Amino acid sequence: MITREELIAIGHFNKPHGLSGEISATVDVELELFESLTCLVSEMEGIFVPFFVNSSRPKTGETVLLTIDGIDNEQEAARLTNHEIFALKHDFRLESENMDADGYPLDFFIGFTLKGSDGTRVGEIVDVDEQTENAIFIVEDNDQEYLLPATDELIVEFDLDKKEIVMDLPQGILDLNQ
Numbered sequence: 001m002i003t004r005e006e007l008i009a010i011g012h013f014n015k016p017h018g019l020s021g022e023i024s025a026t027v028d029v030e031l032e033l034f035e036s037l038t039c040l041v042s043e044m045e046g047i048f049v050p051f052f053v054n055s056s057r058p059k060t061g062e063t064v065l066l067t068i069d070g071i072d073n074e075q076e077a078a079r080l081t082n083h084e085i086f087a088l089k090h091d092f093r094l095e096s097e098n099m100d101a102d103g104y105p106l107d108f109f110i111g112f113t114l115k116g117s118d119g120t121r122v123g124e125i126v127d128v129d130e131q132t133e134n135a136i137f138i139v140e141d142n143d144q145e146y147l148l149p150a151t152d153e154l155i156v157e158f159d160l161d162k163k164e165i166v167m168d169l170p171q172g173i174l175d176l177n178q
Contacts (some may be wrong), residue, residue, distance in 0.1 A: 002048040006088035007041055008108050010034070014063070016077035017177055022067050023077040024059060025085060028105045031058055040068075041086040044079075048086070106135050106150050109158070114139050114148070115170040117156055122146060123163070146174060 011027035017074050027034050039050040052069040059065050089108070106128040114122045114137065123141030128150060130136075135150040148154075148169065158165040 002041055002050065006046070006089055008089050008105060009084055010087045010105055011085045013042070013080040013083050013085060016074045017065050017132065019074050020067075021072040021074065021077045022065050023071070023080055024063055024065055026063050027085065028062070028088075029087075031056075031064065034064065034119075037087050037091045039088070041088065042080060042083040043086075044083070051080075056106050106130065106137075109137070109150075112158065112165045113162045115166050117165060117166060119166075122148075122167075122169070122174065126170075148173065 010029050011025055012027060014024040017024050018020065034054060034055050035052075041048050041050050043049070052073075054067045055067050056064045056066050068077075068080075071080075109125050110127060112125050114125055117121055121141070123139040123144070124147060125137050126140045127138040128135055129138060129147070137146075137148045137150045139146040139148055148167070154167045154169065156166040156168050
């Protein structure tokens with residue numbers, strides 16, 4: 001059985017596209033990575049269900065059209081409408097040697113320990129705020145909360161095994177939260 005801890009949110013299903021079961025989906029990962037996923041997972045009636053993609057083709061920069069194994073008409077595709085799409089975290093780890101932070105959705109880093117470029121621990125990434133134009137890592141350490149820009153330019157490196165991310169933080173940014 002697939003558990004929530006094994007998954008990472010990567011988008012959502014939109015609406016059926018045509019009559020043959022194709023469905024559009026908005027995804028937060030690069031298409032190259034999306035096409036290498038083992039399966040897509042959605043929660044259906046409280047259970048995480050895997051869906052195997054037969055084909056995908058880009059529609060826009062963030063939207064793809066999917067044909068899914070076992071779904072061959074508009075009514076079956078419509079059952080997926082507005083469901084969140086997850087991927088197996090394991091799939092991201094398999095690809096990690098050939099990728100940088102761009103290949104990962106930002107919420108992949110929730111639970112990682114964030115360190116400054118000097119090696120000092122800042123805290124744990126507990127959430128990502130993507131409501132603004134620039135995404136923000138929400139980092140907590142004891143009773144302190146930090147809001148830090150989640151940009152590739154600041155990410156120096158990350159270690160999937162240790163669940164650590166190192167960022168080159170601008171001088172004084174941690175003092176803004178005090």
